[in-house]
Amino acid sequence: MAKIKTVIIDDEPKAIEVLKRYCDDMEIIEVEATFRDPVKAIEFIQHSPVNLILLDINMPKLSGLEFLDILNAKPKIIFTTAYPQFALNSYDYDAVDYLLKPIDFQRFLKAVIKAQKIIDAENELKKKTPTEAQNNKTIYIKSGPQLYKINVEDILYLEKDGNYLLFHTVDKKILSRQNMKDIFEILDPKDFIRVHKSYVVAIRHINVIEAHQLRMGNVKIPVGRNFREGLLEITGRGNK
Incomplete structure (x- = not known):
């Protein structure tokens, strides 16, 4: 099992020291670098991709949330902060976990194991082509820190909701941060x-x-003018 390549970003040296010590006590995680300045961390991560960032929020120059808005590549995030008021904002960034300082080792371990499960599941999904995923009849949909395994045949339709997609299935709805394209x-x-x-x-x-x-049971879904012809062709109703 590959280790989780990790970067620690915190403006407090003592906080970095604690997190680094916790990581050193775990076999599944490997700290690639630590940064007190998030601006310097951006350049490092762009040239040396990592799996996980342990990220403080309240920092000078650039907050943790501003840092994520700038960062192109989006590794998994575990927020490590003394400020509980930003917990709701963490959902917008699909954070794996939100740890409040002082962080005890048991709570840290639980968060890292959660991150490992998500990373492993996504890596397995990447190995499959779309055809293979269809043949297996299941796909994984990420919603916040969770991955949902769903049967492809149970998906009714997808609905765009801002920067998210809402997956409507026969028995539930799953909100996922994905692009329609x-x-x-x-x-x-x-x-x-x-x-x-x-x-x-x-x-x-x-x-x-x-x-x-069009209708799917009792659900009515609009058909855009630019999409109607393609719909009729693929369903065998074109020119009939």
């Missing part, structure tokens, strides 16, 4: 089609196609 990297375009700038639907679950909408 990238969704066909995990879903087979033979089985799913975009019918609107805000909707992708599972072809197998379409019941009725009308002039400007």
